[in-house]
Amino acid sequence: MESELAEILAPYEEKKGVLIPVLQQVQEKLGYISEEAISQIAKTLKLSGSDIFGVASFYTQFRFVKPGEHTVKICLGTACHVRGGEQILNTVKSYLSIDTGETTKDGKFSLERVACLGCCALSPVIVVDEVVHSKMNPLKTANLLSSYYQGGGDEV
Amino acid sequence: MKFEETKKKAIEEWESTTQKKVCIRVGTATCGRSSGALDVLKAINDELSRQNIDANVMEVGCLGLCYIEPMIDIYKPGHSRVIYANVTPDLMPQLIEDYLLRNNPRPDLALGTIGEGNIEGIPRFSELPMIKPQVRLVLKNCGHIDPVNINHYIANGGFGGLIKALKMKPEEIIEEVKKSGLRGRGGAGFPTGTKWGFCRSAEGVEKYIICNADEGDPGAFMNRSLLEGDPYLVLEGMVIGAYAIGATEGYIYTRAEYPLAIKRLEVALDRMREHGFLGEDILGSGFSFDMRIKQGAGAFVCGEETALMYSIEGKRGMPRPRPPFPATSGVWGKPSNINNVESWADVARILDQGADWYASFGTERSRGTKTFSLAGNVKRTGLIEVPLGIPLRQIIYDIGGGIVGDKEFKGVQSGGPSGGTIPAKLIDTLVDYEHLAEVGSIMGSGGLIVMDEDSCMVDMAHYFLDFVQKESCGKCVAGRVGTSQMMNILERIIQGEGQPGDVEKLESLANTLLATGLCALGGTAPNPVLTTIRYFREEYEAHINERRCPAKRCTALTSYYILPDKCEGCGICLRDCPAEAIQGGKRMVHIIDQSKCIKCGTCFDVCPPRFNAVVKVSGEKVEVPPEPVPVKASKKE
Structure with a gap:
């Protein structure tokens, strides 16, 4: 999963205002926003995990449990x-x-x-x-x- | 290439696609697709190749008659276009054979004709009762052109407004928009030209314009239809606005729930860049501007301008107090101007046809036209565009065809969760900014939900408040605590636990919210509650004092029973009950286990009319046997 995430995150490194599109892409790829995903996004975008969870939990589109088939x-x-x-x-x-x-x-x-x-x-x-x-x-x-x-x- | 040359080529392409040979248009917007339009499209293509017929097949946007989707229309050279509604894939081979090979346009299947020439037995589309009162200024291309084909757009007058605008001074454009009387179509109705003037005169080199396509009002789909059916019109309006305001960059903030609209916008933006309508030195004017799409992530409050701008920045979309207004400090702290999808489309038409032309529609203070999504318990649901000032009655009865099942009309909700319910007695209200405000509602972005006698007004108020309470961002006390307190009271009323004085408490809380809400979400949240109390107070009282829901809608106050003297033990309801709440057997009187019943009404709907054994009651109890008994035995008693 780590390499999949790295691939999604690469073009966004150090860019501003990209958190929401990043979360959308991660969810599209993995089906949900996992804890590991949050920490990896945090590292790449130089944000704290709580910043990311704060934004992700604000929007109803994002889910934090693995979806069904x-x-x-x-x-x-x-x-x-x-x-x-x-x-x-x-x-x-x-x-x-x-x-x-x-x-x-x-x-x-x-x-x-x-x-x-x-x-x-x-x-x-x-x-x-x-x-x-x-x-x-x-x-x-x-x-x-x-x-x-x-x-x-x-x-x- | 000069625009004149581009246009000449575009017209050639348009004519060769749509006039030189057979052209079949298939409406494949979201509403068409969910009714099976893509299967119809495939059936058409299969049949054409099977019969070896040379024809163009074109995907188009929505004509607005969602209730009879999927729709197609067939053009044969020398004839008018013939529209067919409610079509199925199975019908396509026969229709193609009859019309294209045997020259029988099948008037029995046709809805109407478009364009020159008459076909016997088929009425003109423009004369149909649901079309006649409409004036289609922004929807003019929807259903007629291929939405992503830039040449189709240009051939039908597209970019005419931009060409004129680029020859004008920015201030002259703003004057023209002011003169047209255009007011914000997102709902608040602020004069568009005046708003542009503020941003134009704000200091700063970098400025932004934004298209608000975060159509979050439940029950509204006008913007989706327009973006799916004619994206260029909206984008042209934005380029004109950018030039007038002096913006360098633009955003289209759209809901992630509208994937087709996003796809079409992406293609349209690419085509505009290729043709020089976007990017550096647009059409040789020296003006440079580009824009991109930002997808929302499911937060209603992001339709509020300051929240939307935070969301563009990748933050939680929470509104902030104004001033400063976005015109001086918006996205990234720079001067920004935000308008609704429909306002931008109106701008493109105004610049093309002139302010006087636009102002000739509508009323003195509400100029022009407005799109509405007509939904709920009305026969002809769909997307409509009407001149402002049209009586509500004309929308519901002439265009909408009246109430489903000819039930009694009870009211119409306009303006979504910020709006109000207009009762049946006010059906002659004129639909414009002033008159809707007078009766306690708002224009809003254009959702019109029609309700019949089976709708409970307390339930509707509860529904909207539940919505705003869930969508409240929690920043101000009105949104966070106020909506929640009102919700508690409404919840106990619909649960049959209302207390005397609850209505007065709701009114007092509502007035506090109106006065103290930070943004329009919290500040207008009480409107549905206030209007339903104003017009339907007796329904609140029935719930509270008699533990009864007059519309038999609130599930806690409503029960279904099977009448033992009518039930024949046929087993249909028992088989169909999705909750497995019905006991019984062949020739045994069926019994509903009230503890399992989810009150879905399936038994009520499927019980054969000759038995009519299922009843729905509120505030009364029906005597039934404790367990299934043989049919005959029960009938003797």
């Missing part, structure tokens, strides 16, 4: 809320037996809530990995999740 994001924007986003979140929570920010024991799914994906006209929406599923309801959501345990998923 698939990431389920539930949109809770206003339009999704009006059309039952909360019920969909409850369905997923109960189906996967995890809360938001957690990963299932089998490492299959992690669950996140997002403020708004900007697909309001198709609400309520959920995103599994990068695929947006529109006009959802609790039943469709449960079927979608179960399809991942039956080997499929992407085509639903």
Whole structure:
């Protein structure tokens, strides 16, 4: 992992205002911001570990635990809320037996809530990995999740 | 190359792509994609090559009719363009064969026509009820051009405003923008030209301009659509602004949640550099300027200008008190000017067509047009652009087509978490800065969420306050403690534990926040609470005094029951319940285990209408057997 990090960090050495893009790239590569990553970023950018954690924990994009194989994001924007986003979140929570920010024991799914994906006209929406599923309801959501345990998923 | 020559070449390319032979446009903005537009695109390409048809296939932005995505349109030389909505990959082979090979435009599938000529049986797109009241100044290219093809943009009048601007003195440009009456489209409505004047006259060699594309308002997607559909228009406005203000560098601060918009902006910036619209000595004018994209990382408060600037610097995005204003001390402590995506796009149109032309739209004090994202419980959801001063009724009923399922219209939320709810009785309110403020809401960036009778106004207030409370950066007392105290009260009200006097406590806290919030996030956070109390006080009282949610929305106050005398034991709800909360068996009356029920309403939705056995109640109890009993036995009782 150290060499992967070094590769990401190299072009940013001693540059100003680059912490957020650096964190974004690290997360894209490793899936999350690990403790080791924070200390290595600190060394390269000449910042303290607490500076970095302070910035990273401020922004909801960054996570500090390893994500599951698939990431389920539930949109809770206003339009999704009006059309039952909360019920969909409850369905997923109960189906996967995890809360938001957690990963299932089998490492299959992690669950996140997002403020708004900007697909309001198709609400309520959920995103599994990068695929947006529109006009959802609790039943469709449960079927979608179960399809991942039956080997499929992407085509639903 | 001179601009005239560039333009001539661009027009040639545009005509040969879109007019000389068959041209099929596919809307592949985010809303199209999430409805399956990319599969449609593939089906079209497959069929064209299978049939050996010579045609251009073009990916375009969004026409704004998100509710009937995916949309395509087909142009055949000598005919107008025909738009088809709600298309599927399976339909493509048949449609291509019918129209392109047999000359049958399939009026039964078509939505409307664009361009010269009529086709029998298909209405004109511009005459459709959802399009007719609209005036598309900034969305004019969306859905028509390939968003990243700079020649398409130039052929359709692009960079005309910049060419004019570079021949003017910076002060003249600022005067022109002032004359147009343009006010900030991010929501606050500050006159754009005046703002530019402050930054122009600020002392300093290095100056920055910023495009605020951190569209964080939940329920708003206007900026995303515009950036995905016509990125050059926004960027042209920025170059004009940079020249007028004397800026040396620019930033486009955009949400990381908008990957497609970012991708298109990146391509557009590269093309502009190649063509000399960005970089050293732009178009031989002696003016040098460049800009880059900065991605946000998911913090709503970064839409506030001072917070956004800290975020660009790589810090926690926390607002600071003003003054000093960004015009004198912004990014890296240098004079900076920040405008919303739509404002920059408006600037490009104003310089191209003139201030008088722009000011001829809208009202005396709210000039021009505004884009809105129309969403929620309205039939025709999507992105619209209307002249300011249009009645709200026209937006909801003419453009939006009324309420889904013809339910009763209850209210509309404008301005996101900083705005307010406008009740049904005020549906004739005119949509402009002044009139929205009069009824307690704000224009905001343009989200309009329509709510029907099933929406609970206490729940909406709770929703928005929950949002701002989570997004508050914690710097000022109003944001940190005030929102949290209000949240505690709202939480107990929707849990059925409200106490007499809670509404008054909310009002008193709200007024304190309004007066003491450091930034607009904390200072406007109480607006949704105040407007819902103002217009729907009786709903708060029902929750508090009767432990009842009149809209049957608040889950703690609402329950589902299966009526034993109606249930036929068919097993549908039992099978579909995602929480496995229903007990029963074949021909046994089903029972909902209230302790397991997550109140998702699936049983209510799937129970066959001929039985209609599931009821949703609030504030009352329904007698049901303690465990499943045979259907007949229960019916005798």
